[in-house]
Amino acid sequence: MSADERAPRPGDAPFTERTPRVVAARRLTRRSGRDRAERFLAEGAQAVREALAWAAAGRGRVHELFVTATAGARNPELVREAAAAGVRVSGVTDKAAAVLSETVTPQGVVAVCSSVDVPLDVALAGGPRLVAVLHGVADPGNAGTVVRVADAAGADAVVFAGDAVDPHNGKCVRASTGSVFHLPIARARDADGVFAALRGAGLRLVAADGYAPEDLVTADLRGDLAAPTAWVFGSEAHGLPDEVVDSLDAALKVPIYGSAESLNLATAAAVCLYASARAQRA
């Protein structure tokens, strides 16, 4: 089959929300469906472009692409690129695109991708120097934004530990703006096992903890942040449990110079990860 044969042709009837392949893909909007199929949905032209690049690099697979007539007309090169890469491309109705979408305004272009997460030992291979750990973070938008920040700060991996959100959640994927495809992501329920593996990889485990007595500037001036570091972040609502903070190598807060009570998760992570990234490059 040539690339042209894989792309939808003008005469083809678009898939509806009742077409079996759309019905199957729709199950991926739920965590149970994603876990079972080990696939997820990447929605929007930018996410699909990132997914194709990730697959082209041999890091995963794009199984198929659904595209509405409007989105197809707007992104002809994306459709061509997908077809050329051997991805099955199917036209869908606007309603079918809507049932596959987790956004208010469906983008009209959705890829079915294999899961991005890799085993923890794979994520930590190759001497990581900066890792972000999300411990029990439940909000997908926050988690995705931290993945984006970790990617920007040059982190080597992101680990979702404990009872955390699924990194393949639509809101997480969207908030990451493609970063879920850029750096290794691992998931493990057993947080103690994660911490042991991080230590085994030579990383110093630092809790980002708004209640810590010491702030990261003080630690940085002492040279602590230049060491290979895994920053451990807790949920925005509850922070890190005391027993987790106590089990790590250090706890540091972002200094609050004004009257705010705290920073939100993503902005705190930005300050922490960039402080380490800078110290490691100095």
Added chain:
Amino acid sequence: MSADERAPRPGDAPFTERTPRVVAARRLTRRSGRDRAERFLAEGAQAVREALAWAAAGRGRVHELFVTATAGARNPELVREAAAAGVRVSGVTDKAAAVLSETVTPQGVVAVCSSVDVPLDVALAGGPRLVAVLHGVADPGNAGTVVRVADAAGADAVVFAGDAVDPHNGKCVRASTGSVFHLPIARARDADGVFAALRGAGLRLVAADGYAPEDLVTADLRGDLAAPTAWVFGSEAHGLPDEVVDSLDAALKVPIYGSAESLNLATAAAVCLYASARAQRA
């Protein structure tokens, strides 16, 4: 009237969504209504507590407090504190609280406050060293998060310049988690006038611009960030217009060490403002 007389009493019929004072307050959920009345709504126990502290410091006024039976029972000290401060406290039905709310789950406690913004010259009085300027930022959640970050980083003021969101927008107030009450906020449509006033206050104007050739670490190592600085941030969707960037004293990007295309507005602002805060304290 004693404080006790101001609080709603068990026999009082709660206000409904048709009670004139609730109808008047509801107009404050729209920008036109807020602009006309020069008042806005602060919802939730935390925001109301911050509003009362702000009023107690003589920086503004809380005109009245609406509270549902459930929220009143949960926050008796807040109701007492408001009444003791001379604030008119009225019981409202759940439905009335819902029409005053801009959240999915109404908090049941809403204060009518005088606007927080002050004239630009007032915001810039007293030799400011760190100011955040939001230029044309339209998303209220992003704007509120930047106000929170600016507060945390010890900024002296936040200026909403150009065609920007109203800082009193419910989502902005909520995202700021009380910070709109902590530091001076000014608004001005005329961005050039804002920049002139900032220069007049001795501040160096730095554009946060993802396309700038130089990054903030390089500038910091040269000592540039220790100077009194106004960081100018553009909208997340469009960034800063070229002519604005060209009119400022410098443009700096947050370095991207990994594969992310960019940071979002709030995380970029966190890295920029904290870099200055730290340099100024070194």
